[in-house]
Amino acid sequence: MTIELNGRTVELSPGATVADAVIEAGADRDSRGVAVAVDGQVIRRVDWGKTKLRSDQSVEVVRAVQGG
Amino acid sequence: MTIELNGRTVELSPGATVADAVIEAGADGDSRGVAVAVDGQVIRRVDWGKTKLRSDQSVEVVRAVQGG
């Protein structure tokens, strides 16, 4: 299935979960400072592995960066 | 003889020196921070004992005080 990951169209295997998207985005699962929103809804870290993604969903994976 | 010591008229024995005036003014002879002027002329510390005073001279004995 295809989703939009951090603004890029990405192909994921069917049944992929939020956790897979995190890895696809280049962040490893347990790295601190990572957070995910699917279609604007924040997914709690504990639910990453249980939340299946659907085609055309928009996934944003963010991480801590320097900020004022 | 009478001199003006720090603005007050004072009686000193004839032959009194600057050193005597310093003591009369209430500053013990060698204390640090003391200086003397006679009729506006500064008398060097080393000359206090040798400088005889004359009647009607104006003697100023000053000492260090708090100051900005």
Add this chain to the structure above:
Amino acid sequence: MPSKVDSEASAAERVDPGISRGDVDGFQLGGRIWGSRLIVGTGGFRSLEAMERALVASGAEIVTVALRRVDPLARGSALEVIDGLGLFALPNTAGCYTARDAVRTAQLAREAFETDWIKLEVIGDDRTLFPDAVELLDAAQQLIDEGFTVLPYTNDDPILARRLQDAGCAAVMPLGSPIGSGMGIRNPYNIQIIVESASVPVVLDAGIGTPSDAALAMELGCNGVLLSSSVARAKDPERMARAMRQAVEAGYAARRAGRIPRKLHAEGSTPDQGLPDLG
């Protein structure tokens, strides 16, 4: 200076150097007591190493960070440095122009940083980066309802500051001048009014350009100062960080020491009586 914060404890109940030192002068913020009244942002440093050296020199315990899309190529991260130093990472919602975005970002931040503290920023336009009062208040309200500890970056309008405080914000963080402008405190009178009417800590955030600005903020009665560009983009960030630390401490001490009043004319400190008449 505050000992390194114990990094094992989770962010929630990190041992506060202020408390551990029984510091009567401790900086009360968000229901905790901190040892340093200087909060430093991590934005704008030329490298993570420069940031780390400056953070250490600043003595800051609270350090702000932002959230951006993962960059797989990024080497190292601000958060690793902050954790390594045992400091408290305070996420911000920089870049949000609506209450909706800010709330979402705060929720993301709660996941990412495992803390419900948020430096709430909702911007009105990209030239001044001034806060958008209406959106800011709306976002603050929502986040407070969701149990966040909200530290809002606000303008120097005392009325808005009071509304934010009444809404339940943990502090108000008025700007001195635009973010990164280095113009210092443009309206010290409003800052004083905010300080007078505040029942929550007041942290001057944004616009500090040099240590005397930071000291002035503390002398005006602010409880703390938040700055970033003035250190990050200084020629020597580490030396400037140390200077800011001293300025905040000096300003706070001066405020408590009780300055002399301002007068138009002079008042000599050297006594007049006893002036010798030198003829």
Add this chain to the structure above:
Amino acid sequence: MPSKVDSEASAAERVDPGISRGDVDGFQLGGRIWGSRLIVGTGGFRSLEAMERALVASGAEIVTVALRRVDPLARGSALEVIDGLGLFALPNTAGCYTARDAVRTAQLAREAFETDWIKLEVIGDDRTLFPDAVELLDAAQQLIDEGFTVLPYTNDDPILARRLQDAGCAAVMPLGSPIGSGMGIRNPYNIQIAGESAPGLVAAPTIEDARE
């Protein structure tokens, strides 16, 4: 913090903490390097104890004092405190309104404090205590000729600052605002210009009033 200045050495060649610490950041004043850039006045304290505590807290090494007629009833003295702390007593000519008075007072000070350093003050009027430029320059010239190290309290006129520098003053000490007014730096632009025209010579205005 600067180590306590070695009090045994005479005032003249006191070991400068700046030099001893090889402090590249040392404060160069009067041909010597000092550890602290803060000069504190002793005027206005409510008590000698308060003054002593403040002097220690300030980290200052140079402390200004004045000369007045001996008061036999006075208990203790600023100088005893300053000597006790191993600090350098810098006499001033506060209260002088003419070059003549200021020169005489400086000569008295040289006797009293055994130093040729003088904080030269020649005042124009008693409401503002602003310097009298003409008398100040005249006094500075005379004292420099007599070998004094002259540190003049001046206004923030860059031209006068340059004249004082050209006359041979060891520094120029422009005011930020009237003595004791607490008005900070009223004209930062002139201070910057004074700094440019007399580079490296501008010592910040001394903190006159440490009144508690």
